Amino acid sequence: MKTDITTRQDVYGIVVTFYDLLLSDPITKAIFENINMEKHLPKITDFWCMVLFGDTAYKGNPFPKHVPLGLEKKHFERWLFHFESTIDKSYEGDKATLAKQRANSIAFVFQSKLGAY
Numbered sequence: 001m002k003t004d005i006t007t008r009q010d011v012y013g014i015v016v017t018f019y020d021l022l023l024s025d026p027i028t029k030a031i032f033e034n035i036n037m038e039k040h041l042p043k044i045t046d047f048w049c050m051v052l053f054g055d056t057a058y059k060g061n062p063f064p065k066h067v068p069l070g071l072e073k074k075h076f077e078r079w080l081f082h083f084e085s086t087i088d089k090s091y092e093g094d095k096a097t098l099a100k101q102r103a104n105s106i107a108f109v110f111q112s113k114l115g116a117y
Contacts, residue, residue: 004093012045021082076107
């Protein structure tokens with residue numbers, strides 16, 4: 001039986017699984033393979049804990065870091081596919097739904113700002 005996302009550990013597990021998928025996907029691998037995951041995973045976990053639980057550990061603005069990456073529509077499509085499938089595999093409930101809604105909103109805003117349509 002699936003449960004909802006309720007803890008930082010849940011979020012960390014989602015993030016680790018999600019980035020493993022991004023790094024194994026030929027469409028997204030080149031975008032993410034040079035990121036220092038030891039530093040990035042705790043930071044992105046903080047970000048999603050802020051989004052889902054209102055935690056205040058995350059500081060910063062994620063958008064500027066994405067500007068020089070050359071992101072295209074196909075990258076956002078795969079990012080969303082892997083994010084949603086990671087959540088759907090193990091979780092269901094209000095926070096799981098919220099995570100997917102927020103991911104779609106973030107992707108839309110980033111694509112709009114980057115002209116990646």
